[in-house]
Amino acid sequence: MNFxxxxxxxxxxxDDGEPTIDALVQWIYAHVAxxxxxxxxxxxxxYLPDWISLHAVMLLLCSLFLFIxxxxxxxxxxxxxxxxxxxxEVFVLFVRNDISIANLGEEDGKKYAPLFLTFxxxxxxxxxxxxxxxxxxxxxxxxxTLGLTTFxxxxxxxxxxxxxxxxxxxxxxxxxxxxxxxxxxxTPIEMAGVVIKCFALTIRLFAxxxxxxxxxxxxxxxxxxxxxxxxxxxxxxxxxxxxEILVAFLQAYIFTFLSSMFIGxxxxxxx
Amino acid sequence: MPGIxxxxxxxxxxxxxxxxxxxxxxxxxxxxxxxxxxGKIQTAMLIACALVEGVALFGAVVxxxxx
Numbered sequence: 001m002n003f004x005x006x007x008x009x010x011x012x013x014x015d016d017g018e019p020t021i022d023a024l025v026q027w028i029y030a031h032v033a034x035x036x037x038x039x040x041x042x043x044x045x046x047y048l049p050d051w052i053s054l055h056a057v058m059l060l061l062c063s064l065f066l067f068i069x070x071x072x073x074x075x076x077x078x079x080x081x082x083x084x085x086x087x088x089e090v091f092v093l094f095v096r097n098d099i100s101i102a103n104l105g106e107e108d109g110k111k112y113a114p115l116f117l118t119f120x121x122x123x124x125x126x127x128x129x130x131x132x133x134x135x136x137x138x139x140x141x142x143x144x145t146l147g148l149t150t151f152x153x154x155x156x157x158x159x160x161x162x163x164x165x166x167x168x169x170x171x172x173x174x175x176x177x178x179x180x181x182x183x184x185x186x187t188p189i190e191m192a193g194v195v196i197k198c199f200a201l202t203i204r205l206f207a208x209x210x211x212x213x214x215x216x217x218x219x220x221x222x223x224x225x226x227x228x229x230x231x232x233x234x235x236x237x238x239x240x241x242x243x244e245i246l247v248a249f250l251q252a253y254i255f256t257f258l259s260s261m262f263i264g265x266x267x268x269x270x271x
Numbered sequence: 272m273p274g275i276x277x278x279x280x281x282x283x284x285x286x287x288x289x290x291x292x293x294x295x296x297x298x299x300x301x302x303x304x305x306x307x308x309x310g311k312i313q314t315a316m317l318i319a320c321a322l323v324e325g326v327a328l329f330g331a332v333v334x335x336x337x338x
Contacts, residue, residue: 200325207328210335254321 024225028217032210034141040134058138062125070121095120099257103264112263115155119148120256127209127248131241139251140209145202152259153198160266172269197262201255208251212244276337283334287327294319 034055038046048054073084100116101109123139130137138144161169173190174183219237222230298316302309 200329203329203332204321204325207332208324211328211331250317250321254318257318 021225024221028214028221031217032137032140032213054136055138055141055144058126058129058135059144061135062122062129062138065129066121066125091120092117095256099253099260103257103260104267105264108267112155112260115151116256116260119151119259120252123148123205123255124249124252127252128245130209130213131244131248137209137213139205140213142202142206145206148205148255149198149202152201152262153194155263156194156198156266160263163267169266172266194262194266197258201258205251205255208247212240212247215240216244276334279337280331280334283327283330286330287324290323290327291320294323 034053036048036050036053038048038054038057040046048057069084069088074088075085095117096109096113099120100113103109104112126137126139126144129135130140157169160172164172173187175186175190178186216237219233219240222233294316298312301312
């Protein structure tokens with residue numbers, strides 16, 4: 001285990017040669033947070049220049065993978081899909097039918113399906129890449145999730161204003177069937193609700209990804225602190241790793257589903 | 272106080288466990304009463320679990336920031 005940023009005065013080892021908890025905390029954070037170096041196996045370290053960081057490289061790599069998988073490996077000319085195309089069709093149809101059309105209606109659902117498909121596959125790709133030891137989790141960075149939620153927010157405000165008109169957009173915030181004095185209380189809360197719901201989306205995805213990785217690294221770090229006595233920590237870490245795979249799929253689905261639900265509520269307010 | 276952030280994180284886990292346990296128990300009751308609706312109930316259960324876990328992780332993030 002590499003404790004390269006060394007604590008200046010505290011040191012990695014306490015007086016009797018045992019590793020300290022501070023060094024372990026730093027090891028966990030070094031693997032979870034963003035950095036300027038990319039550590040590949042076999043001791044290859046890539047030092048990134050100033051203008052790009054590790055999570056940005058992950059974003060570019062995921063986009064490249066999605067272009068290759070959907071652009072090159074997905075054969076559009078087949079009438080009966082087989083192989084990779086068949087595998088991807090399952091997910092694409094699931095997102096289009098059960099998420100986009102279910103929440104936005106027939107024609108809007110088909111028009112805005114590319115947005116939700118991009119959300120789903122991009123977030124799923126980033127989450128799965130975080131589980132492979134070669135790469136790091138870009139969705140564990142609040143900047144990345146905030147950027148993704150910005151698109152939801154812009155769709156909920158700007159696109160809804162263009163679609164429904166400014167009067168129609170503000171009319172969506174007025175709930176129906178309530179007496180008039182309560183409206184003065186409820187309408188600002190509904191407007192703040194737009195911002196709060198988007199904020200909740202970012203924190204949910206960010207915290208799930210970061211917390212999952214911190215748990216795995218903390219359990220592995222127990223092995224370093226307690227050496228042989230911590231042997232049961234290894235199967236625990238493997239079990240949490242498998243839970244992480246489920247959480248990767250689930251969080252991608254939840255982000256896409258909640259985005260589509262919020263956008264559907266603004267586009268077609270229920271009567 | 273030293274270590275109070277860890278105490279907060281433990282309380283957050285308690286809240287999340289209780290919430291998701293209640294959701295799961297009600298979902299299983301519903302599936303037992305009407306097995307045809309099991310697919311819909313499972314989907315709704317997963318969505319509610321993700322929302323409850325989102326709230327629990329707000330607290331966890333604040334604990335990370337603490338100490």
